[in-house]
Amino acid sequence: GQQVMQIPQYQHVQEGEDFTTYCNSSTTLSNIQWYKQRPGGHPVFLIQLVKSGEVKKQKRLTFQFGEAKKNSSLHITATQTTDVGTYFCAGKGAQKLVFGQGTRLTINP
């Protein structure tokens, strides 16, 4: 069945450093979504990418969808302590939305 792999599992950075998490699907996706879950909180939708090669930006966050629509990345420039949390990608295949394992970001102020 469809699998969505996300790496790294954990990432610890100094405040101000950049951060990137990668998502790879075993099958071609119709779209990919990204969610952020703060410690003790629930997942909150960040963005959806639909088009091959699509790049979207939200302030310091840059999201990319691969040309083959099988991979995606989230890049945060100059991390801040408010960026702490777990970032999940979720890939939509033929029918189902499958979540990656998440990347837990911790930041040293």
Next chain:
Amino acid sequence: SAVISQKPSRDICQRGTSLTIQCQVDSQVTMMFWYRQQPGQSLTLIATANQGSEATYESGFVIDKFPISRPNLTFSTLTVSNMSPEDSSIYLCSVVIGAYTGELFFGEGSRLTVL
């Protein structure tokens, strides 16, 4: 967007008992989902709650263990039956607002600990 209220927010339960989690949405929604998130893990879809018909369960989840009700377009319940410590998880209700976008809104979750 949507406001989703889940109750209880947390509970400590004894092995062998059952607990029902409620999910109330502030608007009518077609699709409601129940997810499980085990400690430090990702989100796993348990089932899709369908209004007026039986829920659709994902592989590995069965109705006897996780009965679901969906009496109307704003409310659903998930029961975790005959609980064991392995059922200790966060259970999340989620909805899609606007079938086209597919964006999920999540409730705050119900954190269950089974002793």
